[in-house]
Amino acid sequence: MSEExxxxxxxxxxxxxxxxxxxxxxxxxxxxxxxxxxxxxxxxTELVLRPPGxxxxxxxxxxxxxxxxxxxxxxxxxxxxxxxSDNKVVGTPYFIARDIPCYMCTDIPCVPVCxxxxxxxxxxxxxxxxxxxxxxxIRMGLAVINKESCIAFWGIQCDACYRACPLLNEAxxxxxDKNERTGKHAFLKPVVNADACTGCGICEHVCVTETPAIKxxxxxxxxxxxxxxxxxxxxxxxxxxxxxxxxxVDNDKxxxxxxxxxxNSDDLLEDEE
Amino acid sequence: MKNNKYLILRRIIQIGILFLFFSGANFGINILKGNLSxxxxxxxxxxxxxxxxxxxxxxGYIPTVEIITGAVIILVxxxxxxxxxxxxxxxxLNIITDFASYVRKKIGIKPALKIKTVSRNIRYYxxxxxxxxxxxxxxxSFELINPISIFFRGLIFGSIFSLSAxxxxxxxxxxxxxxxxxGHICPVGAVYSVTGKFRLLxxxxxxxxxxxxxxxxxxxxxxxxxxxxxKETGKIKSSECTDCGRCIDVxxxxxxxxxxxx
Ligand code: SF4
Ligand code: SF4
Ligand code: SF4
Ligand code: SF4
Ligand code: SF4
Numbered sequence: 132m133s134e135e136x137x138x139x140x141x142x143x144x145x146x147x148x149x150x151x152x153x154x155x156x157x158x159x160x161x162x163x164x165x166x167x168x169x170x171x172x173x174x175x176t177e178l179v180l181r182p183p184g185x186x187x188x189x190x191x192x193x194x195x196x197x198x199x200x201x202x203x204x205x206x207x208x209x210x211x212x213x214x215x216s217d218n219k220v221v222g223t224p225y226f227i228a229r230d231i232p233c234y235m236c237t238d239i240p241c242v243p244v245c246x247x248x249x250x251x252x253x254x255x256x257x258x259x260x261x262x263x264x265x266x267x268x269i270r271m272g273l274a275v276i277n278k279e280s281c282i283a284f285w286g287i288q289c290d291a292c293y294r295a296c297p298l299l300n301e302a303x304x305x306x307x308d309k310n311e312r313t314g315k316h317a318f319l320k321p322v323v324n325a326d327a328c329t330g331c332g333i334c335e336h337v338c339v340t341e342t343p344a345i346k347x348x349x350x351x352x353x354x355x356x357x358x359x360x361x362x363x364x365x366x367x368x369x370x371x372x373x374x375x376x377x378x379x380v381d382n383d384k385x386x387x388x389x390x391x392x393x394x395n396s397d398d399l400l401e402d403e404e
Numbered sequence: 405m406k407n408n409k410y411l412i413l414r415r416i417i418q419i420g421i422l423f424l425f426f427s428g429a430n431f432g433i434n435i436l437k438g439n440l441s442x443x444x445x446x447x448x449x450x451x452x453x454x455x456x457x458x459x460x461x462x463x464g465y466i467p468t469v470e471i472i473t474g475a476v477i478i479l480v481x482x483x484x485x486x487x488x489x490x491x492x493x494x495x496x497l498n499i500i501t502d503f504a505s506y507v508r509k510k511i512g513i514k515p516a517l518k519i520k521t522v523s524r525n526i527r528y529y530x531x532x533x534x535x536x537x538x539x540x541x542x543x544x545s546f547e548l549i550n551p552i553s554i555f556f557r558g559l560i561f562g563s564i565f566s567l568s569a570x571x572x573x574x575x576x577x578x579x580x581x582x583x584x585x586x587g588h589i590c591p592v593g594a595v596y597s598v599t600g601k602f603r604l605l606x607x608x609x610x611x612x613x614x615x616x617x618x619x620x621x622x623x624x625x626x627x628x629x630x631x632x633x634x635k636e637t638g639k640i641k642s643s644e645c646t647d648c649g650r651c652i653d654v655x656x657x658x659x660x661x662x663x664x665x666x
Contacts, residue, residue, distance in 0.1 A: 159529055167537050170545045192543050193465035196456055197553065198442035199561065203429050214554070214563045221548050222441070222557060246442055246450050246474075247460075247467045 173218075179225045180330065180349060182210055183233065183269040184242040184250040188351060194249035197222030201241040201250060209233050210241060228272075228332020228347045235266040235297050235331050267298065272330030273353035274302070274323045274345050281344035283320050286310050292334035292345050293321050301327040303334065321345070325354065410649030417493050422559060429560045439556050440494075441547070442474060450474035453553075455531070455595045459544035462535045479599060487600015491586065491593045492648035496559065497552045500570055501586045504577035505625065515582045522581050524628065524644070527594035534591050546591055583625045586646075593646070600643035607645060607652065608663035611637040620651035620660060639665055 174192065182201050185191045201224050202210040209231045213219035226233060242250045242264075255269060256262035274292075278284045296303045301324065308318040323345070332347040363369040421436070428437035434447045442452045452474035460467055482490045491498055508515070530546075537545035547553065551569040558566025577584045586593055609632055616634045624630055629642035630651065652660045 155529075158526075159533060162530075163533050163537065166533065166545065166549070167541060170537060170541045170543060170548050173548055174541060174543050189542065190465065193460065193463040194467065196442045196452065196460065196467070196471065196544075197547060197557070198438040199429065199557065200438050200442070200444065202561065203437055212557055212561060214558065214566045215569060216565050220543065222553060244444075246438075246444065246452075246470050 173220055178349060178352065179213075179219050180228060180272050180332065180347060182224050182226070182241050182250055183235075183239055183266075183271060184245075184252060184255050185271070186249055186251060188349070191249050192220045192223060194247050195220075195223050196247050196249075198246065199224070200244040200246065204240045204244045206236065206240070207231055207234050226332070228335040229343055230336075232332035232336040233269075233271065233330075234333070235269065235329065237264070237266055239264050239266060239269070267327070267329060269329040269331070270350060272332070272347040272349050273325055274328050274330070274332075274334050274347050275353055276321060276323060276345045278320075278344075280340055280342070281321065282340065284318065286312065286316060286318055288319060289339060290319060290321065291337050291339050295333050295337040297331060297333060298327050298329065302329065407653045410653050414493050414648065415499070418496060418499060421494055422496055422556075425556075425560050439553065439560055441553050442471065449477075451478050453592070454479040455534075455592050456544060456547055456550075456553075458595075459534060459538040459546060462538040463542050463544060464539075482596055483599040483602070484604055486605040486647040487603045487643045488593055488596045488646040489600075489603075489605065490596050492646040495552055495592070496556055497570070497573065497590075498586065498646075498648075500555075500574050501577050501583065501625075504574050505583060508578055508582065513578060515578075515584075516580045522584070522588055524588055524626075526588050527591055528598070530589055531591040531594050531598075550592075551585075552590075552592060587625055597644045603643065603647075604664050605647055606639035606663055606665055607647065607649070608639050608661050608665070609633060609637060610659050610661075611635065613657045613659035615657050615659075617656070619654040619656070623650045623654050625650075639663065 179188075181188070181191060182205075186194055197212065199212050202212055209226045210224045211226065213221055213223050213225055215221055217225075219225055239252070239255060242252050242255065245251075252264065255264050255266075257265045257268075281289070283289045290305060293299065293303045293305055303321050303323055306318075306320045306322050308320060310316040310318050330347050330350070334345045335343045335347050338345050359372075362372055424433075424436040425439055425443070427433040428435065435445070437444045437447070440453055441456050442450055444450050450470040450473070452471050454475040457467065457471060457475040460471075482488075507513075534546035551573050554566050554569040558564065558570075573585045577586075581588060611632075611634065614634045618633070620633060621627055621630050625648070626642070626644045626646060629640050629645040631642075632638060632640070647662075649662065652662065
């Protein structure tokens with residue numbers, strides 16, 4: 132090969148190498164964006180009820196390895212692993228309360244079998260000297276009532292959810308009210324108490340209406356958050372939050388400049404000239 | 405002479421493992437419970453998919469000791485024994501991709517993309533991309549699309565809709581790229597290729613017996629590993645070999661065999 136030809140060959144092969152590298156990076160970026168987009172999309176579907184003892188949703192989806200051991204441990208077939216058409220994080224366990232709710236087994240068999248720590252027993256133990264698992268500490272979601280479709284709010288006696296709730300008279304209580312329409316009947320309205328509701332979904336399962344008037348929603352969706360700037364002034368416990376608050380307002384600032392600026396009309400006069 | 409010894413043996417093991425998991429989930433027999441992502445053996449110890457655990461670590465979650473030791477056991481076991489021996493002898497998707505390859509040869513379908521134009525190294529980039537995306541998105545990214553585990557869960561827990569993932573792979577292999585999934589894309593096989601460099605179980609070629617019929621090359625899903633056929637005696641070096649033994653099955657001249665050798 133002549134020197135010139137050799138150079139030309141090297142040049143094209145270098146050009147080719149750059150081209151290949153460029154192409155490779157392009158493919159990689161393309162694949163990464165499509166794949167990443169899909170992953171991100173799946174991740175954002177948070178309307179899902181997890182098994183007892185689950186970590187917070189964003190940690191849970193990191194931790195769960197999709198082994199299905201919790202599903203196999205559940206004697207009621209409550210738990211399912213998501214399949215691609217479910218629009219949930221594929222392979223992770225969830226349950227649909229209307230179909231099969233969680234019946235809150237006293238020994239909570241689905242939790243200790245979890246090998247990854249995605250489901251965690253520690254949060255469910257009592258504070259006794261010899262801690263025992265306590266189903267009432269489970270928080271899978273919160274039941275929410277839609278008054279308009281609950282027949283008890285129409286004045287028809289129902290209380291199916293109230294009776295079915297494993298925390299009868301704690302998670303759901305009945306509120307009595309006068310029925311002004313008839314003048315002689317009472318409303319027996321179910322009310323959910325967030326402090327006690329475990330999110331088991333038995334109420335949703337038994338609700339008599341066509342689509343349930345009471346539904347369990349994931350806690351992140353069903354609950355709000357006040358923020359730190361509201362304080363219950365009537366509650367000595369909550370008032371304590373004010374104790375170490377630094378309420379000194381910085382009053383030493385020299386703001387004469389601002390006042391001067393407002394009083395100064397020089398430039399106004401200037402404009403008129 | 406038609407010899408399918410290793411093919412039959414592999415299918416028995418693949419389906420046997422599947423059946424053990426199935427009976428673990430459905431009949432309460434505790435030999436193997438869970439699935440290929442993580443299993444518990446005899447209710448005693450765990451085994452885990454190393455690539456799944458690696459992705460989990462990249463999301464920033466540190467799993468339990470059981471999971472990490474389970475992944476190490478699996479990684480060491482497959483790597484020492486045969487690297488991609490997982491592919492040919494355990495992975496359920498292998499049955500599907502083998503079937504696609506069989507059908508393609510039977511009815512003579514020409515794939516849309518020539519095998520030579522699609523790099524076999526894509527899979528190694530998929531491995532890296534999977535870890536990178538797990539790190540960025542905070543969720544094990546390949547596990548969200550992993551057709552092996554989707555298929556496996558579908559079989560064990562009986563959700564037929566999961567089979568669409570398998571159908572995609574089947575059609576891709578059949579019409580678009582020959583050995584497309586396992587030979588070019590799957591990062592699970594790629595991980596075992598990388599770690600299987602020093603495997604003990606190898607395919608061994610005896611050059612003197614070879615009649616250059618090239619039947620082995622026609623049947624091998626990773627044809628590039630068979631470069632020494634008809635040239636020299638020795639073991640197949642490339643750890644992209646899946647130790648499937650198809651080449652041994654089809655060789656009529658006793659030129660190929662399994663051999664335990666570092
Ligand atoms: S507590 Fe019982 S019913 Fe509820 S998910 Fe666990 S095993 Fe199933
Ligand atoms: S047992 Fe734990 S890791 Fe396995 S599927 Fe259930 S939550 Fe996920
Ligand atoms: S989800 Fe319904 S049944 Fe279960 S504890 Fe809450 S209110 Fe009661
Ligand atoms: S079961 Fe349904 S309709 Fe009846 S009181 Fe409860 S929420 Fe209302
Ligand atoms: S390459 Fe992947 S899908 Fe194919 S057999 Fe191996 S692990 Fe299974």
